[in-house]
Amino acid sequence: MPEWLNILLRSIGSLIVLFFLTKWLGKKQLSEMNVFEYITGIVIGSIVAFVATDLDGSVFHGLIAAGVWFVIPFAVEQVSLKNKTFRNITQGKSTILIQDGKIMEDNLKKERYSTDDLLEKLRDKNVFRTADVEFAILEPSGTLNVLPKKENQPLTPKIIGMTPAPEKEPQAVIMDGKVMLEPLANLSLNTNWLETELDKMDVSIENVFLGQADSDGQLTVDLYDDKIAVPSPSEKPLLLASLKKCQADLELFALATENTHAKQVYQINSQKLANAINLISPYLKS
Incomplete structure (x- = not known):
């Protein structure tokens, strides 16, 4: 077998093996790794690369080595899930750097953190x-991870005594020009509703790259042609405007x-409608 073909086949096989080993180790291996996971990732990657390029080496021996470096971290992870002490040894513990507004200098030295390091990390958090x-x-x-003092935290509806309406995540009801039936059903909507909304925008399904609908029945779309302007959802503003018009009409009748x-x-019902508008206005303006 030619060497180039041997390397090609080894590389493809090694890539497949590395892909499945990484998936079996879990998503943590792909995001923020602790020291043990970091070492494991480097070693497994090195072993697989060596197997792919060393034509004199045994593929079987390389797979055994990669298997060992897979089994041991996997076993360590399982034990860590059930044992806090063991987890602290293998994954490490969190270290408090600021407590009650005071910098913990001893902990900074323990983690080999300089003042500049701390300030840089705080700036990453917009502090x-x-x-x-x-x-x-x-x-x-x-x-x-940083917890700002109470007076420096962002203002939330809870702080000012408001109770916002519950909101579910938007569903992708059109993707690559095709209708997604399951997301539509999750929102208790159907294709007739979708076609009606697209007709209001004068847009065909085939021209939609991505369409999302929310729990309030508002549809937003992104078209393949970026030069075409698409109107924003107007159901909520129209409903609010209609309610205000009704309230104004009642006052005129009175x-x-x-x-x-x-x-x-007329006056009593006008006042009732005005109170209702004040209550729902925050939801219809969002």
Whole structure:
């Protein structure tokens, strides 16, 4: 067999083996790894690369070595899930760098963190003054998680006493010009609704690269042709405008009529509708 063909076949086989080993080790191996996982990834990658390029080496021996480096980390991971002490040894422990607004200098030295390192990590979190931080902890993966002081935290509806309407994640109902039936069903919608909404936009399904619908029945689309402007969803603003018009009409009727009873009825219902508008306006403006 020619050497180039041998290397080609070895490389393809090694790539397939490495792909499955990485998937079996779990998603953590693909994201932020601890020290043990980092070492494992490097060694398995090196073994597979060696098997692919060393024509004098045995493929079987290389697979045995890769298997060992797969089985041991897999076993360690299983034990770590059930034993906190063992997990601390293999994965490490989190280290508090700022507590109650004060920098823990001893912990900085323990982690070999300089002041510049700490400030850089804080800037990554959009924090530029240590005085604004209530708590900061360095995770075993190297990520610094920061809790700002209460007065420096973003304003949320809960803080100002508002209760926002529950919202589900948008569903992709059109993808690559094709209707996705399951996401439509998840939103209790159908193809007739979808065609109606697209007709309002004067858009055909074939021209839609991606279409998403939310739990309020609003459809947003991205077209293959970026030069075509697509109107934004208008259901909520139209509903709010209709309610305000009804409330204004009731006030006009109350002013126009000379019947005392009718005037009172119009005024009462106008006030009720105004109160309802005040309650739902935050939801219809979002």
